[in-house]
Every structure is written in structure tokens, then in C-alpha cells.
Amino acid sequence: MPGTRSKDYTLEREKSSEVDKRIEAQEIPVYMERLELSEEQKKRIVDEILEELEEIIAERETEHMDDKDDALDRQYEGVMQEDERRQFNLNRRVTKIKVDKVTSLIMQAIFDSDPKISVSPRPEFAREGGQDICDSQSDYLDYSLDNLPFRAPFGMAVHSGVLKGLGYLKLFHEIEQVDRRREERYAGIVYGKDESGNNVVIDDQGLKEFLTNYPDADKRYPGLVKDIMEGKEINIISKYKETIYNDPMPRCVNKKDLYVRKSAEGYHGMKSQKLLAERKTYQWWELEKLERNEQFYDIDKLTYEAAKQGAESKRVKKYKNKEYEIFECSFFTKLKESDEDYTRGIFWINKEKKLMIGSILYPYFSVDCVYFPIIISKKKAGLYQAGVGEDLTDTNIAESAILNFVLEGAYISNMVTPIVEKDSELERQFLEKRWAHGIPLNAKAGQVDFLQKYMKPPDIQGLLLLMQQLLQTDDDVSRVSSLMSGRETPLDPTAPAQKTLALLQQSGIGVKDYIETMAPCINEIFNAFLQMQYQMSKEGRKYKPRTQAVVGRDPFKSISRNAMVARTNIQTQAMAFDFDKQNEKREDLALYQVLRQELLIARNPNAVYAILKNIIKSWSPKWKNNIDTILPPLEEFQKEQVMTALKALALYAQQKQQDAQITGLPQEMKAEEFLPMMNDMVAMIATPPDKEAIKAQEANA
Structure with a gap:
């Protein structure tokens, strides 16, 4: 900073x-x-x-x-x-x-x-x-x-x-420029006659485009300008450097x-x-x-x-x-x-x-x-x-060794290795690969023997259990779980979901610790980016703001040079990221149901709008991209509130006028009477009253 x-x-x-x-x-x-x-x-x-x-x-x-x-x-x-x-x-x-x-x-x-x-x-x-x-x-x-x-x-x-x-x-x-060539054509001026017979310009679009693209062409290339003014079409090849x-x-x-x-x-x-x-x-x-x-x-x-x-x-x-x-x-x-x-x-x-x-x-x-x-x-x-x-080096070596031992044990257990006399018919039958299961062995009874008979069977089950222990060590060392879903438990049908949530939370905590260590340097990168833009730019830069900040038809805004280097606190939001999207959806919906019951929120259209917008944006990329078709733009939503307030004012004035006609006395406009009425009508934009409340209002009226 x-x-x-x-x-x-x-x-x-x-x-x-x-x-x-x-x-x-x-x-x-x-x-x-x-x-x-x-x-x-x-x-x-x-x-x-x-x-x-x-x-x-x-x-x-x-x-x-x-x-x-x-x-x-x-x-x-x-x-x-x-x-x-x-x-x-x-x-x-x-x-x-x-x-x-x-x-x-x-x-x-x-x-x-x-x-x-x-x-x-x-x-x-x-x-x-x-x-x-x-x-x-x-x-x-x-x-x-x-x-x-x-x-x-x-x-x-x-x-x-x-x-x-x-x-x-x-x-x-970085400034990168490349040489470009482009063929261009500009139409000559089209002249006509007025009522007095004088020449008048009917179409000078070609000249305007040429001078817009090359403002100093009348000094550097007067011959081309002259041809256009004489009504001739010019064909040119433009060579220039483009900053990409x-x-x-x-x-x-x-x-x-x-x-x-x-x-x-x-x-x-x-x-x-x-x-x-x-x-x-x-x-x-x-x-x-x-x-x-x-x-x-x-x-x-x-x-x-x-x-x-x-x-x-x-x-x-x-x-x-x-x-x-x-x-x-x-x-x-x-x-x-x-x-x-x-x-x-x-x-x-x-x-x-x-x-x-x-x-x-x-x-x-x-x-x-x-x-x-x-x-x-x-x-x-x-x-x-x-x-x-570096933390995983030892377990990487151990797990690789166990993997090879398991494969070798399975290979030995399923591979036939006979013990035969040298130069015997049985030896030739195996070496020439003329034997397979179902084909008789050319040997006398009692002459056939196999190496597996004298070897201890490999403990593949034990090796796999040891591998599982090492995998758990990997999770502990890296602080990221290797499992992405929970396992079945006969006594608890909800166990897979609960275990998955626990695994994701465990991984999220570990990764957030890594991000917390990185965060100060990430913030420095963003600050340096703004400082470089300030130094290298002669004027402000245009950018496209987030959707909710767009006002009017122009989707772009400008940031001035002074705004780039204003003294602010720049912080990455990676620490607030929720790695468990399904759980985030459940929490958002639960919060929505709770808040919608609170009158402080229910009667505030802007609060309801903000909650709905956040839920839609975080639901999935598909719905995030369609958010503008589901919710009105913020500017239009605020205009609707203003129009509703004006409508409330018109109704209140009409009511006062009717009272004055009935009583024959002038009626005073009172804010304490108007504001509750206006607030009720604005609140109905987000939270319509229930039927019982409407009946009660009609009875009171």
C-alpha cells in the first residue's frame, strides 16, 4: 500500500x-x-x-x-x-x-x-x-x-x-505492437445540382471516413484527398503498427x-x-x-x-x-x-x-x-x-513400494511356474508356450511340481490395509482429504452425506490456512497492478462493472488515474469462499426462510432483492448468467419503488380532497398519516399482505 x-x-x-x-x-x-x-x-x-x-x-x-x-x-x-x-x-x-x-x-x-x-x-x-x-x-x-x-x-x-x-x-x-497491412477503399464525393444549377455535395461519407482514420492526411497525402474531392474512388494499402x-x-x-x-x-x-x-x-x-x-x-x-x-x-x-x-x-x-x-x-x-x-x-x-x-x-x-x-516424499516412496509389492504378489499368485528337469519334454512344452489350462502335460505321474507350492502366499490384504494407513497420513500431512464422498453405513442412511460434508469441511479448513498465508502477497499484487496502471496511463481506463452496478445503456464505466492510487485497503475474498456448494445452497435457503419471516426484512424491498440476487448468483453458473431475466435491474427496481411512493401520494391527496368535499373544511396533509400508507404500499412490492390482513383493512375502511 x-x-x-x-x-x-x-x-x-x-x-x-x-x-x-x-x-x-x-x-x-x-x-x-x-x-x-x-x-x-x-x-x-x-x-x-x-x-x-x-x-x-x-x-x-x-x-x-x-x-x-x-x-x-x-x-x-x-x-x-x-x-x-x-x-x-x-x-x-x-x-x-x-x-x-x-x-x-x-x-x-x-x-x-x-x-x-x-x-x-x-x-x-x-x-x-x-x-x-x-x-x-x-x-x-x-x-x-x-x-x-x-x-x-x-x-x-x-x-x-x-x-x-x-x-x-x-x-x-508490457507493450506489444505488431505490423499490420490492410486494404481500404474510400468512395469519392458525389455531387449534384441545386435549383440554381450550382454543384452541391450529396454524399461525402468517403471523405469523412478517410479523415477520421487519418486526421493529418490532408497534409501528408494531399493527392489522395484531392482524388476523393474530385469524386474518384481511391484504393489504398494501409501499413501501420497496432498496439495489441x-x-x-x-x-x-x-x-x-x-x-x-x-x-x-x-x-x-x-x-x-x-x-x-x-x-x-x-x-x-x-x-x-x-x-x-x-x-x-x-x-x-x-x-x-x-x-x-x-x-x-x-x-x-x-x-x-x-x-x-x-x-x-x-x-x-x-x-x-x-x-x-x-x-x-x-x-x-x-x-x-x-x-x-x-x-x-x-x-x-x-x-x-x-x-x-x-x-x-x-x-x-x-x-x-x-x-x-516435500511433506509427501516419504509416503510417496512407501506407497509406491507397497503398490509394486501388491502387483508382484498378485502376479506370482496367478502365474504358473513349474519345476522341471533340464531338457525335458515338459520344459520344452512350457518354454515353447505350447501349454495352457486344459492341455495335458507330457510328463509321468509325480514329475510335475510348481514353485508356488513352496512359497508363502503374499499377504495382499495386509499390504492394502497398510496402504490405507499411508493414505490417511497423506490426508493429515497435506490437510486435504483424498475422499470426495462418504461411505455407506447400514445403521445411518444419512451417513454418506454427513461424511461428505465433514470431508469437505476438513479440506476447506486446510486450504483456507494456505490462502491465509498467501493473502498478504495477493493483496500486494492487486495494489501493484493499480500503481502500474496509474504510472503508465495518461488518462483513466474503461472497464465493465459488475451487473448490479450498470446504470443506463452504457455497460462501461471509467476509473480515473487518481482513483487508481487512492489510499484504500485491498483484500482478496478467497478466504470467504465456500468449497461445499451444496451445503452453501442449503444454508442460503434456510437463511432466506428465516429472514422472510422477519418484518424488518419482509417490509424492505431492497433487502429482499439483495437476498434473492445472492441466492441466484451462488446457485449455479447457468442461473447466474440468467439473473437479469429473472430479476429486474436494480435501477428499474428502484424506479418502481419511487413510482409506488408517488402513487401512494396521489391516493393520499385524492382521499384528502374527498374528505374536504364531504366536510366542507380544508384538509391538512400530515406526514404521520401519509408515511405509513406509503411504506405499506412500497412493502407490498416484495411482500404482499395475506388475505386476512386485506379483509381486516377492508372492514376498517
Whole structure:
């Protein structure tokens, strides 16, 4: 969240380098201010980065972190070392089952909640009428999560966090432009004659469309404008750059590819790290494109082999088909050794050649770190934690061994293994596979013997019971039940439903604990998204609000730049997600039946409307999509209440007029008489009176 601004501040005009001006001329927002460095500065900064990077690598090697991650990947994928002495070498795949289930439940809670994000005003902001801005932020974030590519990279980061204890989501602003070609035709102006014989324009639609698409065409292409004005149709091929993406881009970063000190405490600890280095791979054509856009430089130096002293460097063969490992480093350094303060920049370096190929100032004003650690369980100090995969390692090995023993026992029990004399007719009959059940054995009586006769029958039942115990251990360790439904109990017909509910509640409690650990970082991601949009946008952004917030025919609203960075509390609603949808429906219906009996609710149409809307939305996606055909839009419903109140006023005035005619005296309009009448009529919109009450009213009248 943005901090309170200090009274001690300075202001200066934003400056742009010549490179920045050229980028801006391409209509790309300038937010990457290039650092122009001397060769001596480049060498010194590269040496500083590599020294810090080597220390981080040493930390990871001491803890065998990369080896552990590789082992967990193999464990998840079911890869195991084959034992040639065993008949079967199968993996139980319990790690994949549990990790996928936990990941799926977490993603369901984060992305299927409605709303996904809750935004509330801070105390000082609430006094200024900030609830409208909070609603705008909430709707805009919900809209962005639905329409930007958030789910896939977020799911990969959560998967890594569940399996390995740590995953990374990177959020950075991305501008993607592509070259387009389009054939266009514009009709010439059609002229006619007026009554005086003068030329008049009958149809100039072609000219209007042309100047709308190309406002400066009269200066850049006057000949085309002249042809249209002379009534000629023009056929042109338009070549242009189209911006197909201009928003914050989420991306999952492999845990092994991000180098950070292990002592960093979560996201807040990563903000202040001297070095954050992400290992990336570029193809040559990508490097060329970035150099043409003046984001990289000196990329040719990557393609030369180190030469011996006195010899000339040679270019690597097929260098255009190779991939190049580059570290993108967020690093605090002194641009000049005499500087007192450190400057934060982004530097792209090649570790092998100790070469810098790109350098910019850190581009984001209010986002201190673009890497967000996804951690589901915090059990020890530091960044690296144990995930569900590590907790399941022992039982995964044990269950795989038992599975193979059971299969081998069943195989042995059902496979005939005869004991025969060497080179006998019986041996040849078995080896040549000329025997099957029902075919006589070519042997004398008493010569046929089988190995199974001397072997102890395998205890398959005992192994399966042991497997069941290990499965229960998996549930306890992962805190997610492997069972999705209860079992039959002869003494209790309702047992399956009750057991299912208990299992879902058990899984929900465990997953909510994981989400609670993740929630602060998720909230930081949403806040960073708004901060980036504020910095990169020159004006507000349009979005589609939730259905109940739509007013009029225009389904879109706008959020201003200032509203994006208003001081609010942003919180994910994943903690409130109900994993048991059937139980949620029963609870909603029970609550509805209770509340409808309360006069405070029954006489309040808005309360009844809100309850019905919530029940329909949570019932199923089918009914959620049809909610507007079942209930009237909120604006129309409120208009109906106003019209009913006006109707009540008209009836009250008519009644007073009739009383005045009967008594011959002027009648005074009294609020204490009118308001109860109006409230009764408005309440009838949601709760019509029963027949007995209507009869009583008629009798009193």
C-alpha cells in the first residue's frame, strides 16, 4: 500500500534522453529511462553484480536447493529409479494427486469468488466519501482479472508454491505492437445540382471516413484527398503498427531462475534486496529486435569466442540459431564511486562473458519489487519454505513400494511356474508356450511340481490395509482429504452425506490456512497492478462493472488515474469462499426462510432483492448468467419503488380532497398519516399482505 507522503519533498521536471524521445515518437509511453554508462562503469557494475550473484549461488548450493527442486519435479511427474530386481516399477503418483488438488482449490477460491476483491476505504478516506472510489477499484480489478492473462501464470506460481514451498509471480508493464497491412477503399464525393444549377455535395461519407482514420492526411497525402474531392474512388494499402497489449503482464518465474538471498522475509524482504537476478533465455532474433528498439546494445559481443592472447576473436558458427543466457538484474549501485547514494537500475548481463547489454533506471515509481513470492505455509525464517511435495516424499516412496509389492504378489499368485528337469519334454512344452489350462502335460505321474507350492502366499490384504494407513497420513500431512464422498453405513442412511460434508469441511479448513498465508502477497499484487496502471496511463481506463452496478445503456464505466492510487485497503475474498456448494445452497435457503419471516426484512424491498440476487448468483453458473431475466435491474427496481411512493401520494391527496368535499373544511396533509400508507404500499412490492390482513383493512375502511 502507498505510504503517507512526507511534508519534506522536492519537485522536478521529468527529463527524457534522446533515446527516450525516439521511443516516444513511436507512440510508446516512456517509462524505461536508459542509463548511459561508460565502459569503466559497465565493467565495475558487472563485477559488483557477479560478486553478489556468486554469494547467492553459494547459498543455494550449500542447501542443495536446485537438487531438491529437481527431485520434487521428478516426484510429481512420477519418475523413479528402476529396480531391476523388481517385477514392477510403478509410482503411486500421490504427490501429483495432492498437489493438483490443493492448487485447484486455491485457484477456485481466488478466481471464482464474487467479488474476487474487496476494497474498503481507510478511516481518513471514508470521511471524504471514498466508497464510490472503492467500488470502482473493486470492479476494475475484477474486470482486469477476467480479461487479462492472470489465471494461467498465477496457477503456475501457486503450483510451484504448493509443490516446492515457493513460487514467483512477476508483474511488469508490457507493450506489444505488431505490423499490420490492410486494404481500404474510400468512395469519392458525389455531387449534384441545386435549383440554381450550382454543384452541391450529396454524399461525402468517403471523405469523412478517410479523415477520421487519418486526421493529418490532408497534409501528408494531399493527392489522395484531392482524388476523393474530385469524386474518384481511391484504393489504398494501409501499413501501420497496432498496439495489441498495453497493460501490466503477469508471468510465472521458475523458482530456480530467480536468485535472491535466502534471508529475505517474504515480499517486504525482497523489496530491500541489493540484487534480484532473473535468469532468462533469449533467441538471437529477440536480441536483435530489442537492440533495434534501443533497449539493448553490444549484442554482437555475445557471438565471439574468447581468443587466446594476441589472436583475433572468431565469431561462433550458427550464432543466429543459438540461445543466449542473460541475467536481468535489479541492482542497487553507485553510478559513480564518489556518489553518496545508491541508484537502483535494471541491468542485463551475460555471466559467461561478463558483458552488459542493457541498462535502465528502475522504471516503477510506487512498486518496489515486481517479483511476488507465493508461499502457502510459513514455518521457518527466511524466504524458502517446505511445500506439500516435500511433506509427501516419504509416503510417496512407501506407497509406491507397497503398490509394486501388491502387483508382484498378485502376479506370482496367478502365474504358473513349474519345476522341471533340464531338457525335458515338459520344459520344452512350457518354454515353447505350447501349454495352457486344459492341455495335458507330457510328463509321468509325480514329475510335475510348481514353485508356488513352496512359497508363502503374499499377504495382499495386509499390504492394502497398510496402504490405507499411508493414505490417511497423506490426508493429515497435506490437510486435504483424498475422499470426495462418504461411505455407506447400514445403521445411518444419512451417513454418506454427513461424511461428505465433514470431508469437505476438513479440506476447506486446510486450504483456507494456505490462502491465509498467501493473502498478504495477493493483496500486494492487486495494489501493484493499480500503481502500474496509474504510472503508465495518461488518462483513466474503461472497464465493465459488475451487473448490479450498470446504470443506463452504457455497460462501461471509467476509473480515473487518481482513483487508481487512492489510499484504500485491498483484500482478496478467497478466504470467504465456500468449497461445499451444496451445503452453501442449503444454508442460503434456510437463511432466506428465516429472514422472510422477519418484518424488518419482509417490509424492505431492497433487502429482499439483495437476498434473492445472492441466492441466484451462488446457485449455479447457468442461473447466474440468467439473473437479469429473472430479476429486474436494480435501477428499474428502484424506479418502481419511487413510482409506488408517488402513487401512494396521489391516493393520499385524492382521499384528502374527498374528505374536504364531504366536510366542507380544508384538509391538512400530515406526514404521520401519509408515511405509513406509503411504506405499506412500497412493502407490498416484495411482500404482499395475506388475505386476512386485506379483509381486516377492508372492514376498517
